Amino acid sequence: MNVLADDFMITQLGMRKAQVRRVKDLNGVTLSPVEGEEVVYKVFRDVEPVHQYDLRADVTVLYPGALPDGEFYRTHGHFHPEGPWGKPWPEVYCVLRGRGKFLLHDLERVYVVELKEGDVVKVPEGMAHVLVNDSDEPLLTCNYVSKSVTPDYGRVKALGGPAAFLTKDGIVLNRNYDVKEIKVCKPLPLNLDSLVATHAVKPSVEEWLTCFPYKG
Numbered sequence: 001m002n003v004l005a006d007d008f009m010i011t012q013l014g015m016r017k018a019q020v021r022r023v024k025d026l027n028g029v030t031l032s033p034v035e036g037e038e039v040v041y042k043v044f045r046d047v048e049p050v051h052q053y054d055l056r057a058d059v060t061v062l063y064p065g066a067l068p069d070g071e072f073y074r075t076h077g078h079f080h081p082e083g084p085w086g087k088p089w090p091e092v093y094c095v096l097r098g099r100g101k102f103l104l105h106d107l108e109r110v111y112v113v114e115l116k117e118g119d120v121v122k123v124p125e126g127m128a129h130v131l132v133n134d135s136d137e138p139l140l141t142c143n144y145v146s147k148s149v150t151p152d153y154g155r156v157k158a159l160g161g162p163a164a165f166l167t168k169d170g171i172v173l174n175r176n177y178d179v180k181e182i183k184v185c186k187p188l189p190l191n192l193d194s195l196v197a198t199h200a201v202k203p204s205v206e207e208w209l210t211c212f213p214y215k216g
């Protein structure tokens with residue numbers, strides 16, 4: 001990655017300008033109402049020539065920080081629409097630098113994935129994803145997703161945010177959901193050789209993660 005200035009990146013596809021999300025842009029999907037101009041994260045879209053695979057690659061810079069009520073800085077969160085085969089589009093994330101958490105959830109399950117540099121995580125089909133920075137350094141990630149995916153923010157907005165909020169005091173559940181399971185997970189080492197075969201027989205969260213029940 002070649003960052004020219006804070007808001008610009010030089011890529012093989014040309015110069016990219018960051019999409020900036022500020023605290024005020026998260027209002028309605030956070031634990032408490034928020035306002036403010038502080039920058040929470042920036043996304044550089046379409047930074048690698050992977051179009052021939054029907055993919056788009058993005059880079060996200062999520063700054064360290066917390067909202068006034070202690071909720072850590074994070075992305076908005078969204079679900080993916082269904083692909084032509086009738087199931088939601090997947091997405092693969094990698095951690096370029098820093099540490100943080102990847103909150104994967106649906107209406108009943110919450111997986112808090114511990115992230116460190118070099119980790120690769122697949123967003124399981126049908127789960128929404130939220131990147132959280134609970135560290136004191138910027139968290140840099142890349143993601144690969146089909147060019148056809150338009151994120152579905154509506155469902156998350158209608159439910160007042162994700163199924164859980166990560167705060168300095170721990171996990172706070174969103175009462176608009178019916179969460180029955182909370183797990184803490186770590187990414188498994190990536191095994192590209194067995195990826196296709198594994199996915200075919202075990203297309204589950206555990207394919208990419210090792211998870212334990214959350215003890216609170």
Ligand SMILES: O=P(O)(O)OC[C@H]1O[C@](O)(CO)[C@@H](O)[C@@H]1O
Nearest residue numbers: 043058060075076077078143151
């Ligand atoms: O779209 P949101 O919820 O603001 O989150 C941004 C994140 O999602 C992506 O747009 C892709 O799913 C990433 O590029 C970025 O990390």
